Amino acid sequence: MKFDLEYLEKLANIVYENDLSEITLEDDEQAVCLKREKQVAPAVAPIMPAVMPATVTSQVVSAPKAAEAPVAAPSEPKGKPITAPMVGTFYAAPSPDDAPFVKVGDSIATGQVVCIVEAMKLMNEIEAETSGKITEICVKNGDSVEFGQVLMYVE
Numbered sequence: 001m002k003f004d005l006e007y008l009e010k011l012a013n014i015v016y017e018n019d020l021s022e023i024t025l026e027d028d029e030q031a032v033c034l035k036r037e038k039q040v041a042p043a044v045a046p047i048m049p050a051v052m053p054a055t056v057t058s059q060v061v062s063a064p065k066a067a068e069a070p071v072a073a074p075s076e077p078k079g080k081p082i083t084a085p086m087v088g089t090f091y092a093a094p095s096p097d098d099a100p101f102v103k104v105g106d107s108i109a110t111g112q113v114v115c116i117v118e119a120m121k122l123m124n125e126i127e128a129e130t131s132g133k134i135t136e137i138c139v140k141n142g143d144s145v146e147f148g149q150v151l152m153y154v155e
Helices: 005-017
Strands: 022-026 031-037 055-061 080-083 088-091 113-119 122-127 132-137 150-154
Touching: 005 022, 005 031, 113 150
Parallel strands: none
Antiparallel strands: 022 031, 031 055, 080 150, 088 113, 113 122, 132 150
């Protein structure tokens, strides 16, 4: 994947429009991390707005080689993760008055809708890639989620 300037500008717009603090993408050869820093104006300057416009900085770094990757501490297996395919807002149910798509302990089938991620006013149904039982739901209804963030685990 090549991170050209136009692509980075699109990512910066996503960070700004969704009020995110940071977004990180990486592949085998390179990685990019966009961070949004909010600056607060001094209290002694009443003419200036309380919050300065956010700035977006970027940094492209080489991804570490497999031998250099840190070893994670062993933990209890939670199952296969279902991750957010995009940046957006997590919704557990089709509408506020409806029951959630799934709860911990529910059995699901491949292709079953398990949640919605709203991105740029579009509701994206997230389907299970595997069948099994929901062992953990890692985010709350209405939470902002990042690309690749674990939403829930299926065992």
